Amino acid sequence: MSGPKAMSLRFPDPAQRAAIEAAARQEGVSLQEYILSAAYARATAVEKRFLDAFGESMACSGEAFSEEAGAADPSRDQRAAELQARRELEEQRERGHAA
Incomplete structure (x- = not known):
């Protein structure tokens, strides 16, 4: 070498x-x-x-x-409100598809 x-x-x-x-x-x-x-x-x-x-x-x-630590871990009430809003959006979509 x-x-x-x-x-x-x-x-x-x-x-x-x-x-x-x-x-x-x-x-x-x-x-x-x-x-x-x-x-x-x-x-x-x-x-x-x-x-x-x-x-x-x-x-x-x-x-x-x-x-933003609080935003990463929402309160129980905030989480429930978000879930309710999501359900309402999904229901609106379903009604829109059914029409």
Whole structure:
């Protein structure tokens, strides 16, 4: 089995390649390592931003559901009224189909 292969780094813009090479030299790392580190940093920044936004969304949703806790568990009277309204609607539909 062969060893690890080097990355193929092709830059259409020679000035871009020179700028990246200079940045890598300044950091004291290889061009490949510099590019991989930058890609990893960007990916983790995107992940952090996603997780932060997800956390904010969860907090907002949690607040919304906690404020409406009473609506999720209606009182016995409210439930009876809803069932009665449903029966009345079903009776109206049946009468409409019979006509």
